[in-house]
Amino acid sequence: MRQALRDPHTWLVMLAGGLLGVCGVWLAVLGNPQNSGICVSCFLENSAGALGLHDNPRMQYLRPELIGFVLGSSLAALGFREFSSKGGSAPLPRLLSGVFLIVGCSVFIGCPIKLFLRLAAGDWTALPGLFGLVVGVWLGLKGLAVGVHLGNAKKEPGGSGYWTPLLFVLLLGFLLLRPGFVLFSERGSAAEAAPVMIALGIGLLLGALAQRTRFCITGGLRDLFVMGLRAQLFWGFLIFIVIALAGSLLSGSFTPGFYGQPGAHLDMLWSFLGMLLVGSISVLIGGCPFRQLVKAGEGDADAGLVVIGMLLGAGLVQSWQLAGTAAGVPLYGKVAVLAGLAFFLLNLLLFRERTVA
Amino acid sequence: MQFLRILLVGTLLLSLLACQQTGERPVMKIGYMNCNSEEETMKRFQPLTKYLSDQLNVDFQAIPVDTQDFPERFAAGEFEFTHTNSLVYVIMREEQQIELLATEMRGNYGSHTAGTIVSKKGSGIKTLEDIKGKRMIFGPQLAPSGYLAQYDLMLRSGIDPELDIAYYAIPTGSFKHEKVAYAVYFDQFDVAALPALDLELMTRDGKITAEDFNILGQSPIFPYCTFGARKDVDPELLKKFRQVLVDLSEAETVDYQGESLKVLASAWIDGFEALSDSDYDLLREMAKRANMPPYQEF
Amino acid sequence: MLKDRIDILLGVLLLICAAAAVALLTGQGSQASQSNMAVDKALERDIAYQAKVSFLERLYAPVSELQQAEKLETALLKLDELSRHYPDEAHGELLRGEILLQMQAVPKAIEHLARAVRMSGDYVDQNSPLSRRSMINQLVDVQLPKLKAAATQQTTGRLQATLKDLYYLQGRLAGGCE
Known part of the structure; x- marks a missing residue:
């Protein structure tokens, strides 16, 4: 633990986590929906709606933060000469993983x-989600431990x-x-938004910091399981929670x-x-939705496919009404x-490298 | 000979088993107040009775009972459980100390209902004041939302039903409330005392429209039809009975005469609510003001 | 990057494509067609929504008039009549809830209002012309403490269902992304 705290990189990770916490609360104060100052899945659902991938008139807005995350990461990667085109590892499973990531997020609402x-x-009401996330990361790690591997991404000579x-x-x-074919909601949660330039600026800053630090929520949990308190990501993750809590308390x-919470349901x-x-x-594909955006920004075409899958999933969960609402989770959600869990298990079966005795 | 002996013993054993089977569940009776006819009452409530039997492991038998006979037949011990309108419940609570189980939910006001006084649109009768000297038709006397509520409403509005209207009548036979509505609609009477629920149901069925009648007044809402039970029935059974009713959902089905029927829909009920006896105090006050049973004084 | 004649040729073609796209987007004729498209899309959506709002207002006008004249029983009957043609319609549910609330039939009012909001979030939306946010807010503020207190005294399925509906309305008022 001391060793980790002595490393300047740990402090950079903690800065990224802290800023994510501050901005998460601040963006809601500035106008984003309550408790959704930053929510990659909600932003993707809004953006998919803006692009006409679903027709829920209350969920259509091209979220500037989302654009900022990717482009901030790209700028940081280009600036620090870390931008590199790579890919070619299980493209279709990654695309579908993106779809199911959003299915899981939308059922939980976030x-x-x-x-x-x-x-x-x-x-x-988010507590069961926390337990689910921890168990999910643990299961993913168990999968990796028994030899499940989607394959190595290769440096791609093309761009x-x-x-x-x-x-x-x-x-x-x-x-x-704002061309005419892009839709912007005038009511509903997508009509609630922080000023465009501030949201874009925050997105760029967080994207750049996340690129430098490899900040990732599921990565923080994964590293805690694997490395204990030595894990740098875990410290960033911890600071994010502490700052977000302090921000919530300060902003009132x-x-x-359990009851009357914004954008929450009781289907535990x-x-x-x-x-x-x-x-x-997330563990199987190497990062949570936020991390996939950042990786896609630094030239990872595999993560890019996950992002496309997430955008597609965001359209589907709204069009097919799979997303959870305050009224609960619909049957098809x-x-x-369950289809997503089956997909995960099937991937464990198909991508397991077996040693023959 | 050996064969005969085996047959005899076998038959004896089988009949013993059969006896044991029927004797397994206690038999109890539920008296259901007739709304329109015995046939309709049985058709409505037998699936619910079968459902209660299945859930509570008691052989319940449905008995159709006329409203005016209800307190007397209950006092005579003809049935342990009762399903009556709320006024008959209040009467039996006063006289026989019956236990309140659950209140039926139906229509706009759920477990509550109300009485209305109506006239035909275009009749010129637009306010309660206008009904003085007019011909009026009421529902049956023990109907809380077809008689008592309106009688009380008139008294509270300064109109004495016995003195201030030309005359009033009560229809006979079945479908009394609909007869009351049609009596005004076809100009046989000027004013009618109608349950709010009947107005609602007739409108939903398309028999009348909202524009056909002037609603001159409506009583406050009070509890609707009620399940009760004899005070000496096992309290544990009463508790379970109440719970089964309150937990009944629209989707619940029962196998009845070879068919799978939705319990609540068969009984024309939306659900049940566990009210407390004090919720019926409003009705008690009405009965006292109107000099009606169980507080009638001569 | 541009190492041979083929590279140069491809680069030039790329530039031509880009220039053509810019010309198309900035040219006068295209500007007109683009703005037409923009107006069409936005207008279509606005027209559809306004048409829905005005249809609902027209359809339920007799109910609203009766409600304003405090002829609440007749207003309910009118709603029953309309529900024959439009059963389980959100605005009808909302009006039924409002009327029942005026008649002090609070649990049934809450049930219908929650059903209306489940069907259309417009009723808790500040920006919608159909918004009833302040009325629902007031209902939650007044009834929630009462029902919570009642639930500590006795627990019935009905009370729990009403409380659940109120919590739902409270959650929708709190906002969130859905």
Whole structure:
């Protein structure tokens, strides 16, 4: 532990975690939906709606933070000469993993970052999600331990890694120029938003910091399991929670309880299973939804496919009404989570490297 | 000979087993107040009775009972459980100390209901004051939302039903409440005392429209039809009985005469609520003001 | 990057494509068609929503008039009549809840209001012309403490269901992303 704290990189990780906590609370104060200052899955659902991938008129907005995460990461990677095009490891399973990541998040109502923002705001209905995430990460690690491996990404001579950042440059253009085919909600949660430039700036800053530090929620948990308190990511993760809690208390948004929480439901089992799905898949593909965006920004085409899958999933969960709401989790949302768990288990079977005695 | 002996012993054993089978469950009776006819009452409540039997491991038998005979037949010990309107419940609570189990939910007000006084649209009768000197038709006398509530409403509005209207009548036979509505609709009477629920159901069924009648007044809401039980029935059974009713959901089914029927839908009920006896105090006050049983004074 | 003639040729073609796209986007004719498309899409959505709002207002106008005239029983009957043609319609549920609340039939009112909000979030949305946010807010503020207190005295399925509906409304008022 002391060794970890002596390393300047640990402090950078802690800075990233702290800023994520501050911005998570601050963006909600500035206008983002309550407890959703930062939520990758919610932002993706909003953005998918803006691009016409679903027709829920209350969930259509091209979230600047999301664009900022990817482009911030790209700029940092290019600036520090870390941008490198790589990919080619199990592309289709990664694409589908992206879809199921969003299924799990939408059933729980939020990504792992939002899970902790919800807990920091006193939303105890997120507790089963926390347990689910921890169990999911543990299961994913067990999978890796028994030889499950999606394969190594190879450096690609072509510039395949540029395509995801370029896609997000295009989205930035859409956000700023607002062409007619991009939809922006005038009511509902997507109409609640922090000022564009501030949100974009925060996204760029957090994207850049996350690229430098490899900050990841499930990564923090994974490293805690593997390395204990020596894990640098865990310290960043801890600071994120502490700062988010302090922010909630200071901003007056801390309202502890199970009932009347914003964007939450009481289907505890499905909150647990939804986050279990997210945790397990995240470990298998090497990072939570936020980390996938950052990796895609630094030229990882495999992560880029996960991002495309997440965008597709975000459209599907709204179009097929799989997402959880305050009224609970719809039947087909539950079925989708079970399909996701089956997908995870099938991948364990298919990608396990067996040693023949 | 040997064969005959085996047959005899076998038959004896079988009949003993059969006796034991029927004797396994206690038999109890539920008296159901007739709304329109015995046939309708039995059709409505037999699936529910079968469901209660299955859930509580008691052989319940449904007995249709006319409203005016109810307190007397209950006092005579003809049935242990009762399903009556709320006024008959209040009467039997006063006279026989019956236990309150659960209140039926139906229509806009759930476990509550109300009585309305209506006139035909275009009749010129627009307020309660206008009904003085007019011909009025009520529902049956022991109907809380077809008679008592309106009688009380009139008294509280300064209209004495015995003195201030030309005359009033009560229909006979079945479907009394609908007869009351049609009596005004077809100009046989000027004013009618109708349960709010019947107005609601007739409108939903398309028999009348909201524009057909002027609603001159409506009573406060009070508890609707009620399940009760004799005070000496096992308290544990009463508790379970109440719980089964309160837990009944729309989706619950029962196998009855070879069919799988939705219990609540068969009985035309939306559900049950466990009210407390004090919820019936409003009705008691009405009965006292209207000099009606169980507080009638001569 | 541009190492031979083929590279140069491809680069030039790329530049031509980019220039053509810019010309298309900035040219006058295309500007008109682009703005038409933009207006069409936004307009279509606005028209559809406004049409829905005005249809609901027109459909339920007799109910609202009766409600304003405090003829609440007749207003309920009118709703029953309309529900024959439009059963389980969100705005009908909302009006039924409002009327029952005016009649002090609180548990049933809460049931219908929660059902309406489940079907359409517009009723708790500040920006919607159909918004009833302040009424629902007031209902939650007044009834929640009462029902919580009642639940400590006795626990019935009905009371729990009403409390659950109130918590749902409270959650929707609190916001969140859904």
